[in-house]
Amino acid sequence: MTEHSPVDQNPTAPLPASSTRTAAGPGVVAAFAPPPADRPRRRYAVAGTGHRAGMYVAALTGDHADVGEIVAWLDPNPARVDYYDAQVGTALGRGEPAGLPRYTPDALERMIGEQRVDTVVVTSVDRTHADLVDRSLRAGADVVVEKPLTTDADGCRRITRAVADTGNDLVMTFNYRYAPRNSALRQVIADGAIGQVTGVHFEWVLDTMHGADYFRRWHREKSNSGGLLVHKASHHFDLVNWWLDDVPERVYASGGLRFYGDANAAARGLGPRPARGTGAGADPFALDLRDDPRLEALYLRAERHDGYLRDQDPFAPGVTIEDNMSVLVDYRRGATLSYSLNAHGPWEGYRVSVNGTLGRAELSVVERGHIRLDGDGNIDLDPSASAGPGAADPVRPAGDRLVLQRHWGRAEEVAIPDGIGGHGGGDAILLMDVFRRDLRLHADPLGRAAGHLDGVRAVAVGIAANESLRTGHPVRVADLALGTPLTGDDAPRTGAAARV
Numbered sequence: 429m430t431e432h433s434p435v436d437q438n439p440t441a442p443l444p445a446s447s448t449r450t451a452a453g454p455g456v457v458a459a460f461a462p463p464p465a466d467r468p469r470r471r472y473a474v475a476g477t478g479h480r481a482g483m484y485v486a487a488l489t490g491d492h493a494d495v496g497e498i499v500a501w502l503d504p505n506p507a508r509v510d511y512y513d514a515q516v517g518t519a520l521g522r523g524e525p526a527g528l529p530r531y532t533p534d535a536l537e538r539m540i541g542e543q544r545v546d547t548v549v550v551t552s553v554d555r556t557h558a559d560l561v562d563r564s565l566r567a568g569a570d571v572v573v574e575k576p577l578t579t580d581a582d583g584c585r586r587i588t589r590a591v592a593d594t595g596n597d598l599v600m601t602f603n604y605r606y607a608p609r610n611s612a613l614r615q616v617i618a619d620g621a622i623g624q625v626t627g628v629h630f631e632w633v634l635d636t637m638h639g640a641d642y643f644r645r646w647h648r649e650k651s652n653s654g655g656l657l658v659h660k661a662s663h664h665f666d667l668v669n670w671w672l673d674d675v676p677e678r679v680y681a682s683g684g685l686r687f688y689g690d691a692n693a694a695a696r697g698l699g700p701r702p703a704r705g706t707g708a709g710a711d712p713f714a715l716d717l718r719d720d721p722r723l724e725a726l727y728l729r730a731e732r733h734d735g736y737l738r739d740q741d742p743f744a745p746g747v748t749i750e751d752n753m754s755v756l757v758d759y760r761r762g763a764t765l766s767y768s769l770n771a772h773g774p775w776e777g778y779r780v781s782v783n784g785t786l787g788r789a790e791l792s793v794v795e796r797g798h799i800r801l802d803g804d805g806n807i808d809l810d811p812s813a814s815a816g817p818g819a820a821d822p823v824r825p826a827g828d829r830l831v832l833q834r835h836w837g838r839a840e841e842v843a844i845p846d847g848i849g850g851h852g853g854g855d856a857i858l859l860m861d862v863f864r865r866d867l868r869l870h871a872d873p874l875g876r877a878a879g880h881l882d883g884v885r886a887v888a889v890g891i892a893a894n895e896s897l898r899t900g901h902p903v904r905v906a907d908l909a910l911g912t913p914l915t916g917d918d919a920p921r922t923g924a925a926a927r928v
Contacts, residue, residue, distance in 0.1 A: 476552025577883030
């Protein structure tokens, strides 16, 4: 496969050039053998038919339809199932919905049995992951699960027990590992170019288009998402764990809700605000679901079935997550991570500095230099807007740069090849390992494929950080009793990470 279909992405997230690119740079995409002609396609069920499910539906009806097929839906909302079922019908050339069997979450085991499901793809609300993963594994299916693996220590224990009891496979979809810029930094560290790592500084900035979105939807309640330290930052903590090939041991966190939420709005004198964005009129913090066909179909037309509002005002009452977070993490082999996440920046991107005994590596990424407003003063969801006259930002242009500097030497730039798809060009590359990993011709020297242990390691930092926020004290990860040792030498590596 040399050409790939563009991969769907949340419309409030930055749209990099990779989101529409169909060919990657040299060496980015691994070589895969064609599937044997007599091998049946793997049977997948999708559990959770919100926006994120679109990436997997598109993959299994497009680039990876030769190795897998969707055979069932699991979701309590029939309108969202209708949306994807129609997409599958179109992909199959039927001119009508596919009519795939649909089930509600209480019938998960029956679905797996009746439809002979090989793998359940879990893209549901974070708080439901542990239940769906555990039950799927015990019902005899493998699992592909979106980050985060789960939201709390109980969920980790439940999942690790199910993996140990069943021996079934669990794949974590950490797509940021596959972004070429992040892979390039992993290679620099693995090559020993900066020596032994002594510390990492990692700053992530979400702008007021993408960042605010976490305060409009179910993520705004910590009981649903674990807060951004689990839901969003599990991506980032996984990157550091993977870059360092190390495990976190102690965590201290500080932070709070300082921008979004009703109390902050009142303190800044924002005055009365509409309860939701659709129909609210000119407001840079309002999201009108009618402006994006996917959001309108998946959420606005689905409200009558469950009452879920996708476009709540980020300053409405009920926000229980933080928007400013700082975390210190001590790693087993001695490195320290200082991490910060801000969810109301004027631009979006991240900066990583890795210090070592021989030098320093710096990765700088601007995913969106500024937020573009339309003529009415609303956030502009039109992807083509970024290509219009004056859209380029001369001061903060979108792009990425990796710089390596050894002691007593000049800085040198490390080339970053092109990726394909969203999330830094990593989505489409990830999907190849998700659906074709048994056809890989060569093992991945960067070890990007992730299993359940990688998922536990990533959420361990966020879970410990949440406990530190609650108590005001440092938290030892071992004290969380997550159900498995995090170190690779005394914990069995199962699933994707062991097989690729």
